[in-house]
Amino acid sequence: MxxxxxxxxxxxxxxxxxxxxxxxxxxxxxxxxxxxxxxxxxxxxxxxxxxxxxxxxxxxxxxxxxxxxxxxxxxxxxxxxxxxxxxxxxxxxxxxxxxxxxxxxxxxxxxxxxxxxxxxxxxSSVEAMAVCRDKNSFEQLIKPVNASISTYTETELASFSGEKQIILKNASGSASIGLSDDSIQSMSAVEVNRQIKRAKGDKIAEQFIQGFEVEVPVFKTGSGKDRHFKALSPVGISFDNQRLLKQKVLSETLSDTYNYQFYSLFDELFTQERIDTGLVESRLINQACRIAARLSLSNYARIDFRVTLDGNGYCFDIASTPYLIKHSSPVWGAAQLELTQAELITAILGTAD
CATH class of the missing domain: 3.40.50 (Rossmann fold)
Incomplete structure (x- = not known):
C-alpha cells in the first residue's frame, strides 16, 4: 500500500x-x-x-x-x-x-x-521513546519489516577483510551527537572491534553510505481499527551546497545551529537517470510507516534514512518527538501542501486517540 x-x-x-x-x-x-x-x-x-x-x-x-x-x-x-x-x-x-x-x-x-x-x-509511550533512543534496540526490532540498516553486526564485522569506511556513533541519543566529517574513517574489523570494546557498549559501528540524508515525517491517521501511519514525501537535507553527500555527514555543529537546508528528494532523484522516482518515494514512505508501526509509535514521528543513488534507504535514526519549529522537515514538508506551521501542529493534535 x-x-x-x-x-x-x-x-x-x-x-x-x-x-x-x-x-x-x-x-x-x-x-x-x-x-x-x-x-x-x-x-x-x-x-x-x-x-x-x-x-x-x-x-x-x-x-x-x-x-x-x-x-x-x-x-x-x-x-x-x-x-x-x-x-x-x-x-x-x-x-x-x-x-x-x-x-x-x-x-x-x-x-x-x-x-x-x-x-x-x-x-509515544515511555517504552517506545526509550527504544528509539537505543540504536541497537530499534534496529533489532525493525528487521522483521525488511528495513535496511547501516550498523554492522558482530557477524558482519567478523566477515569483512581489509578496511571499510566506518562511522563510530553513540549507541544512544541523537544520531548527530559527536559527529563531524572526521568521524568517517577507514578502519579494519580488528580496529573497529577494539574501539567498540573500549567504549564498553556505548558505541556502534555504522557503514558510511554515500548518498542523500533524508527525513520522512509520519502521522497517525484514521480511527478505531483503521488507525495507521501515513507519511509526507521524503525531505532531503543539504549543507555546504551539497545534496549528494559523498564524504559528509550532518555534524553535531550543523544540526545544533540549523545550518542546513531542505529540498524534495523526489525532485532531486527525478534528475537522475534510470531511477523510478515514484517507486523510490513509495518504498521510503511505506518503509517509514512500517517502522513506526513496528515500534508502536504514537501520533507523529520522524524516520531518518541515508539513501543511495539507486534509491535504497538505510534507516539510521528515529525521532519519536521531532521538532516542529519553523526550521524543521515536518513544517517544510507540510508547506509543500500549502499548510502552515499552525495547521500542521493542529493536525498533530488531531491524531490523539
Whole structure:
C-alpha cells in the first residue's frame, strides 16, 4: 500500500482537533527552554532545549489555531499542578516536548506522570521513546519489516577483510551527537572491534553510505481499527551546497545551529537517470510507516534514512518527538501542501486517540 499524506488527510486531522478542543479540553505543553528551565544535569547542552524564540513559535502557532493551552517549562511544575488538581484527566491533554533525563529515560518523566495519572497525551509511550533512543534496540526490532540498516553486526564485522569506511556513533541519543566529517574513517574489523570494546557498549559501528540524508515525517491517521501511519514525501537535507553527500555527514555543529537546508528528494532523484522516482518515494514512505508501526509509535514521528543513488534507504535514526519549529522537515514538508506551521501542529493534535 502507498501511505502518502494528502492535504485532505491533514484537513481531517485538523477537524478532529477542533472538535476535541471545543469540548472544554485544554492543551498543556511541557517543554524545556533555555534560560527558563533549571537543568538537572549541568553538562547538558543548550541545544537540547528550545530557545525562547522557538517555544514562542509553538505558542503563537497554537494561538493562531485558537487552541486553548498553557505552556510549562518545568517537569516539576507539571507534577505540582497535577498534585494541586490543576491538571486533570477529564479536561486536559498533555503535549510532552521535554528533553531532560539520562540516556535511557530522556524525555520520559512527563509521559510517566501522565500515564500514572491517566491523563491523555500527545506522543509515544515511555517504552517506545526509550527504544528509539537505543540504536541497537530499534534496529533489532525493525528487521522483521525488511528495513535496511547501516550498523554492522558482530557477524558482519567478523566477515569483512581489509578496511571499510566506518562511522563510530553513540549507541544512544541523537544520531548527530559527536559527529563531524572526521568521524568517517577507514578502519579494519580488528580496529573497529577494539574501539567498540573500549567504549564498553556505548558505541556502534555504522557503514558510511554515500548518498542523500533524508527525513520522512509520519502521522497517525484514521480511527478505531483503521488507525495507521501515513507519511509526507521524503525531505532531503543539504549543507555546504551539497545534496549528494559523498564524504559528509550532518555534524553535531550543523544540526545544533540549523545550518542546513531542505529540498524534495523526489525532485532531486527525478534528475537522475534510470531511477523510478515514484517507486523510490513509495518504498521510503511505506518503509517509514512500517517502522513506526513496528515500534508502536504514537501520533507523529520522524524516520531518518541515508539513501543511495539507486534509491535504497538505510534507516539510521528515529525521532519519536521531532521538532516542529519553523526550521524543521515536518513544517517544510507540510508547506509543500500549502499548510502552515499552525495547521500542521493542529493536525498533530488531531491524531490523539
Amino acid at each position: 502507498y501511505y502518502k499524506m494528502t492535504k485532505n488527510d491533514f484537513n481531517e486531522l485538523i477537524k478532529n482537533a477542533h472538535r476535541r478542543f471545543q469540548k472544554d479540553h485544554r492543551l498543556v505543553v511541557v517543554a524545556n527552554v533555555v534560560g527558563q528551565t533549571k537543568k538537572r544535569d549541568r553538562q547538558q547542552p543548550d541545544s537540547d532545549f528550545f530557545s525562547p524564540q522557538e517555544i514562542t513559535e509553538i505558542d503563537e502557532a497554537l494561538q493562531t489555531a485558537q487552541i486553548p493551552h498553557e505552556v510549562l517549562t518545568s517537569e516539576l511544575d507539571f507534577n505540582q499542578k497535577i498534585l494541586d488538581n490543576k491538571i486533570t484527566a477529564k479536561c486536559d491533554i498533555v503535549w510532552n516536548l521535554t528533553r531532560q533525563g539520562g540516556s535511557g529515560n530522556k524525555k520520559s518523566l512527563v509521559t510517566s506522570l501522565a500515564d500514572f495519572n491517566q491523563i491523555p497525551y500527545i506522543g
